[in-house]
Amino acid sequence: MTKILPQLPRVSSPAESAELIEVHEAAVTLGTHTIWRDVHLSIQAGEFIAILGPNGAGKSTLLKAILELIPLSHGSITVLGQPARRGNAAIGYVPQRRHFDADVHVRGRSIVRLGLDGGKWGLPLPFVARANARAAALRVQQAIDLVGATAYADRPIGELSGGEQQRLLIAQALVTQPRILALDEPLDNLDLRHQQAAATVIRRISREMQATVLLVTHDINPLLTAVDRVIYVAHGQIAVGTPAEVITTETLSRLYGTTVEVLHASDGRIVVVGQPDVEEGHHG
Numbered sequence: 001m002t003k004i005l006p007q008l009p010r011v012s013s014p015a016e017s018a019e020l021i022e023v024h025e026a027a028v029t030l031g032t033h034t035i036w037r038d039v040h041l042s043i044q045a046g047e048f049i050a051i052l053g054p055n056g057a058g059k060s061t062l063l064k065a066i067l068e069l070i071p072l073s074h075g076s077i078t079v080l081g082q083p084a085r086r087g088n089a090a091i092g093y094v095p096q097r098r099h100f101d102a103d104v105h106v107r108g109r110s111i112v113r114l115g116l117d118g119g120k121w122g123l124p125l126p127f128v129a130r131a132n133a134r135a136a137a138l139r140v141q142q143a144i145d146l147v148g149a150t151a152y153a154d155r156p157i158g159e160l161s162g163g164e165q166q167r168l169l170i171a172q173a174l175v176t177q178p179r180i181l182a183l184d185e186p187l188d189n190l191d192l193r194h195q196q197a198a199a200t201v202i203r204r205i206s207r208e209m210q211a212t213v214l215l216v217t218h219d220i221n222p223l224l225t226a227v228d229r230v231i232y233v234a235h236g237q238i239a240v241g242t243p244a245e246v247i248t249t250e251t252l253s254r255l256y257g258t259t260v261e262v263l264h265a266s267d268g269r270i271v272v273v274g275q276p277d278v279e280e281g282h283h284g
């Protein structure tokens with residue numbers, strides 16, 4: 001298959017190592033709450049990883065710690081062999097629940113273009129000045145095509161549905177050809193059919209760009225066949241492995257410290273029963 005976006009160099013120098021992201025004995029404390037501790041992780045280039053768990057478990061916190069948007073209270077995280085660095089241009093990031101109001105008239109294409117022009121993380125990207133306008137426009141178009149947003153990219157973004165806006169935000173994160181794509185609940189605005197379509201698109205992006213994807217979600221079902229591994233965050237700890245290894249009665253009961261049952265529906269969907277409602281117990 002043809003590689004996409006070949007005409008501009010990658011933003012970062014590829015510090016090639018087998019482990020793209022290394023998390024060592026990490027803990028985050030916010031206020032007086034320890035969100036999670038003793039987190040160890042090794043993430044390889046090109047992996048598609050879902051970050052799962054109940055509300056308030058610390059999924060977004062884990063993503064933000066990897067992006068260095070939240071400091072660790074203990075341990076270390078390295079990304080591409082370097083300490084995690086805020087604004088790292090090798091990471092494309094789509095935060096949780098961003099949307100544009102109906103009165104925003106900026107075209108979708110311009111929103112995608114912001115990813116090249118330094119809107120991303122508020123930092124200018126060094127190669128933009130050197131990139132000629134045609135190559136930049138082509139790259140924007142390729143990112144739009146890749147997420148399947150071609151039909152509506154020239155409409156005002158405020159007129160688009162939540163799912164359409166979400167695709168354009170993913171295109172914005174992709175436009176620098178990042179090595180890591182960090183997506184916080186990108187399936188949130190989508191119905192089941194579109195969730196599955198989006199999962200397929202993200203899987204394709206990950207393969208074609210050889211990008212590592214870290215995707216926070218509440219529901220693993222639309223992603224079951226797409227992901228390589230899951231990180232399950234609960235009760236101040238994590239469990240890591242394939243869905244078949246982690247989403248089991250035994251592993252989740254151990255993680256939660258109480259009996260949690262994993263049921264398999266006849267259509268292949270997984271249902272987790274008996275999760276404690278709130279993530280209060282582990283804090284302290």
Ligand SMILES: Nc1ncnc2c1ncn2[C@@H]1O[C@H](COP(=O)(O)OP(=O)(O)OP(=O)(O)O)[C@@H](O)[C@H]1O
Binds near residue numbers: 033059
């Ligand atoms: N600034 C803060 N000070 C204290 N606690 C915080 C702060 N920010 C977040 N928290 C708490 O940290 C915990 C983890 O939040 P986080 O957003 O990472 O959870 P999550 O698993 O992504 O949840 P959700 O699925 O609801 O989005 C929550 O209990 C939240 O209330």
